[in-house]
Amino acid sequence: MPQPSRPQELPAGLLTNPEMIRACRVRDFTRVFRLVKAKAGIYPSMIARRCDLTPSRVGEVIAGRRQLLHMDVIERIADGLRIPGHMLGLARRPWETPAALVVTDREVPQAPEPDRQAPESLPSPDVDSILALTQQTGLSAATLEAFRSSIEDYWRRDDQHGGEALRPAIVGQLRHVVGLLKESRRTPIQNGLYGVAAELARLTGWTYFDARQYNQARAYFTEALKLSKEIGDGQFMANVLACMSLQATYQDKPADSLALVTAAQDHARSARGTTPRVLSMLSMREAFAHASLGNQISTHGAISEAHHQFERIQPSDPDPLWVSYFDEPKLIVDTGIAHGRLGEATTAERLIADALRRENRTNHRGRAFHAFWLARTQLDQGKLEQACHTATQALESASAVTSERVTGHLREFYDQLVPHRCEPVALAFEARLREVLPPVSGSLHP
Structure with a gap:
C-alpha cells in the first residue's frame, strides 16, 4: 500500500x-x-x-x-x-x-511545541552565553523603556531593509528577556517584561513570515499569544491574531484568515481601552479575508467599518505603539488592495496610486509591495505600458530590501506578463529586472 x-x-x-x-x-x-x-x-x-x-x-x-x-x-x-x-x-x-x-531543506526544522506553562520555553531555545552575562542587571522602568525603544528601532529597520539580518539580534534579546522573567517575581516591572517578550516574539514571527518560512512564523506568533495572555493584554493578542490572519491570506487559506481575524476582533472588543485605530486596522484585515473568499458585499462592509473607525480617531487616543504604522496612507492603500483582490481594478488603481504619493519613502518594502499591486491593477485593465513603467519604478524599492514576500509579488507580476512577453515594454522591464535584481530574476522562469 x-x-x-x-x-x-x-x-x-x-x-x-x-x-x-x-x-x-x-x-x-x-x-x-x-x-x-x-x-x-x-x-x-x-x-x-x-x-x-x-x-x-x-x-x-x-x-x-x-x-x-x-x-x-x-x-x-x-x-x-x-x-x-x-x-x-x-x-x-x-x-x-x-x-x-538531499543535503538541506529550505526551511529550518520547526522546534518542539513550547510548554504552555513556561513562557521561557521558546522555539530554538539555545542559550546565548554572551547575553547571559547581562542577566544580573537591575530592572527598572528605564530598562523597559530601553527594550521598547530597541523594538521600535527594529521595526523601522525591518521596513527599510527587511528582517532577515536583524533576526539573530531580535531572538537574542528575546531570550535575554525571557531569562529575566525566570528570575523575577510578579511585579509591574515583570508584567512589562511579559509585554516586551510578547512584542519580540511577534517581531521574530514577522521576520519569518516575511521570509515565507511559515512554520517558524506560526511557532513564534503562538508564543507571543501565550506571553500576552499571561498579562491579559487582549489588544496585543488581537494584534498577533491579525498577523496570523494575514499569513493565512498569503497561504491562500482565506477561511482560516477570516476565523483568525474574527477572533482578533472579539479579543479587541472585550479588551479595556481598545482604540478606534486598532479596530480600523482589524476591520481592514477582515476585508482582506472576505476579498480572498470573493465575498464582495462583506468586503465592502468591512472596508466601510474600517473607515468609520478611522474617522473616530482622536489625537489623545492612547494608541499602542505597535499600531502607529496604521496611518491614513496605509488605510487608503489597504482599501485599494482589498478592491484589487476582488478584481475591482479601476477603484484599486486610483486608491493605491494616491497612497503611494503620500506614504513614507523610507519604507522600501511597503512601497515595493504597493507599487507591484498598482502595476497589477493597471495590467488587469490592459494598461501594459503604464503597468511596466510602474513595475520598473518598484524595482528600485525592491532592490533595497531583503524580503521573500516582495520577491513573491514580483514573481506574480512577472507571471502576469506571460501573454505580453514579446512586447517592447515588457522586454524593457525584464531587462531592467535583470540589471537591478539579478539573483531574483535568475529564479524566474524565462
Missing part, C-alpha cells in the same frame, strides 16, 4: 504530452486540472485534497472562473500532483531528488 505522504505519480505519457507541457508552462491550471482528470483519473475532489485547496475553488478553476497566481498555491499543486518543478517554472522540488542526495 502506498504511503499517504507519497502521492500517486502522474502517468509519464501525460507529463510528456505537448498540451500538458504548454499548459504548465503558462500556468493554465484550468487546462492542467482537466487533463489530470481526463488522462490520470484524478477527479476534482482528489485534486483539492492533494493540493490543499477547497473543492469549490478547484471547481471554479476548472470552469475557468478563477486563476491561481500565488506561488504557495503553485508549489502545492506541483507537490500534490507530482508535476516536476521545471514544468511550472519552479525550482526542483524536494521529492524529485533521491533521499540519499
